[in-house]
Amino acid sequence: MTGKEVRWGIVSTAKIGLEKVIPGIQRSKTGVAAAIASRGQDKAEAAAASLGIEKAYGSYEDLLADPEIDAIYNPLPNHLHVPVTIQAVEAGKHVLCEKPIALSAGEAEQLLALPKGRLVAEGFMVRAHPQWIRAREIVRSGALGELKAIQCFFSYFNDDPENIRNMAGIGGGALYDIGCYTMLSGRYFFDAEPERVVSLIDKDPSFGTDRMTSAILDFGQGRHLNFVVSTQLTPYQRFNLVGTKQRLEIVIPVNAPQGEAVEIRTDDGSVLGDGAIQTETIAPCDQYAELIDVFGRAVTGEAPLPYGAEDAVQNMKILDALFASAEKGGWAAVG
Incomplete structure (x- = not known):
């Protein structure tokens, strides 16, 4: 990270990301929307151009491999929340995942076994x-x-x-x-x-x-x-x-x-x-900007993360x- 700045990568061009969360990142005090990925390069580039995002990737894997990305926002369909979050953490990224974080508590509990040096939270902006x-x-x-x-x-x-x-x-x-x-x-x-x-x-x-x-x-x-x-x-x-x-x-x-x-x-x-x-x-x-800053301050060590993977499992x-x-x-x- 550069100082207290958290560089975000967004996996997918889901509507909530494009319309709510990415603008929230851009309005936040701690975050930068640095990259976006889609399953197609053209779609990723179009989203990046419309939102002023620096990097566009034609696969989630390429985004996760980018060493300049600190945190991932995961707004994929619900059945992909856990597997892609696991991939992201294993790639060394912190993850803010859309709700619900899983399709069952048993599936969500897989997140508890991930390395503790990376934060995982469910995106309840409220x-x-x-x-x-x-x-x-x-x-x-x-x-x-x-x-x-x-x-x-x-x-x-x-x-x-x-x-x-x-x-x-x-x-x-x-x-x-x-x-x-x-x-x-x-x-x-x-x-x-x-x-x-x-x-x-x-x-x-x-x-x-x-x-x-x-x-x-x-x-x-x-x-x-x-x-x-x-x-x-x-x-x-x-x-x-x-x-x-x-x-x-x-x-x-x-x-x-x-x-x-x-x-x-x-x-x-x-x-x-x-x-x-x-x-x-x-x-x-902007409640999305507020959430990004709550998570961002935890990533930079300025404040503890109030709700992590254990909280998501309870949900x-x-x-x-x-x-x-x-x-x-x-x-x-x-x-």
Whole structure:
């Protein structure tokens, strides 16, 4: 590395990389988008030219072999997350991998055996966004009283059979794509792990993916998280954290607009119909740039990595339990 600069290589020209993460790297304080790879040289060169990236590679292997690249961002389809992350670490790179990091906890556990000198993390940008950080500060302050219930709804409509989110064999479906955020919110805001889960899945008859999943996660001590996620409903997202004194509402909890202000709201319920809502504006930011800097400071040794491979394995254990619950039709223990 050159000083505190982290030089990033991006494997694939996936939409989230081109539209969200690469611009985030370019806006970050610590990172440089130095190279991009695709399975075709022409496609890689076109992406590099449009985004002002110095190097373009026609194979992932050539990018991983570049000694000037410090870290890899892996936004490949879900079934390729673990194998390509392993390749990258074995090539001496740190890796930030898109969520979900694997298709099962067992697959994710392979990452725990990798050399400890290279960092691996799952790309949950929401945990770097000031609105989530501020919301947890409010929870921890006791302003909500005892946080007892979290309610999450997250949906979008996508019935394109060619879209990877609708391909069951490579990790498509609502739980993998967006349910991971809703269950993560419980871990983050309760500061605890779920003990058991129960879920109900509606599968698309053609795709075989879960197009709608509803679930309850039991965090013990009377703390419940319930969510609905869907890939075939009206686009909507809203998280509510409800305590014994107040509730807190995160208006755009996951896809917060890059570079725009957002709101969190608190309400003590003294006036029904939202009449007692108090609004707090969170200053404009880019949550992808924030995540890149969290990871970048860990790479350069300026700060510890808050969430590593072990955290990613725990996320997969919860997703495994949610799938298992729906399959057997009852509660499933986590882990």
